[in-house]
Amino acid sequence: MVMDLTIxxxxxxxxxxxxxxxxxxxxTDGAVPMILMFIGxxxxxxxxxxxxxxxxxRFSVIxxxxxxxxxxxxxxxxFLLFAFVIPLCLTIQFTVTQPAMLLYDESxxxxxxxxxxxxxxxxxxxxxxSVILFGFTGVSSLCMNCYxxxxxxxxxxxxxxxxxxxxxxxxxxxxxPINARFLAYNISTFVFECMIAIVQVGS
Numbered sequence: 790m791v792m793d794l795t796i797x798x799x800x801x802x803x804x805x806x807x808x809x810x811x812x813x814x815x816x817t818d819g820a821v822p823m824i825l826m827f828i829g830x831x832x833x834x835x836x837x838x839x840x841x842x843x844x845x846x847r848f849s850v851i852x853x854x855x856x857x858x859x860x861x862x863x864x865x866x867x868f869l870l871f872a873f874v875i876p877l878c879l880t881i882q883f884t885v886t887q888p889a890m891l892l893y894d895e896s897x898x899x900x901x902x903x904x905x906x907x908x909x910x911x912x913x914x915x916x917x918x919s920v921i922l923f924g925f926t927g928v929s930s931l932c933m934n935c936y937x938x939x940x941x942x943x944x945x946x947x948x949x950x951x952x953x954x955x956x957x958x959x960x961x962x963x964x965x966p967i968n969a970r971f972l973a974y975n976i977s978t979f980v981f982e983c984m985i986a987i988v989q990v991g992s
Contacts, residue, residue: 803890803902812902817890826888826904827880830915834876834922841926842868848933851940879922882906882913931976 803812815821845868850857886906893900906913 822888822890822904823883827883831876831880834879835872837923837926838872838875841930842872844930844933847937851937879918886913
């Protein structure tokens with residue numbers, strides 16, 4: 790939700806003429822644009838890592854079996870800390886790159902504003918880091934979700950043939966396969982992440 794709100798603010802409010810008076814009342818330099826960029830990129834990175842963690846959670850149910858509960862009791866806090874520390878490290882640059890809200894066209898202020906870092910050096914380039922993060926989490930999530938999907942389909946075949954229930958460290962409601970939608974979700978998520986990575990490289 791935080792990510793959606795910041796993206797909406799950057800993409801709609803800053804560039805829409807109807808909100809121009811509101812935007813001009815906000816400081817265009819200093820803490821406000823820095824916080825907006827920090828929250829925007831930080832929530833995108835954090836959301837991606839949390840999605841990968843959820844995929845690993847599903848994967849660990851199958852792979853760890855009986856040790857699943859003990860594993861997550863022990864390491865959940867570490868995973869959550871990792872999901873928030875990594876985005877912090879990737880966005881700390883906004884404290885020195887001087888983010889600002891700039892006019893698209895100074896001769897026509899009605900075109901609105903956009904967020905940009907005033908200091909632009911190769912070391913501060915977000916594209917490569919974003920591609921690595923999205924590529925790693927996207928591919929790993931797809932592989933883990935496909936593994937879970939394969940297990941669910943095999944489980945369904947076994948229960949259809951033997952009419953017996955197999956006990957694992959998760960309720961049977963979690964193993965109820967909605968295979969078509971599950972596969973479509975995995976593929977679409979992977980495709981969208983590839984598109985985002987391409988846009989990041991292009992920009």
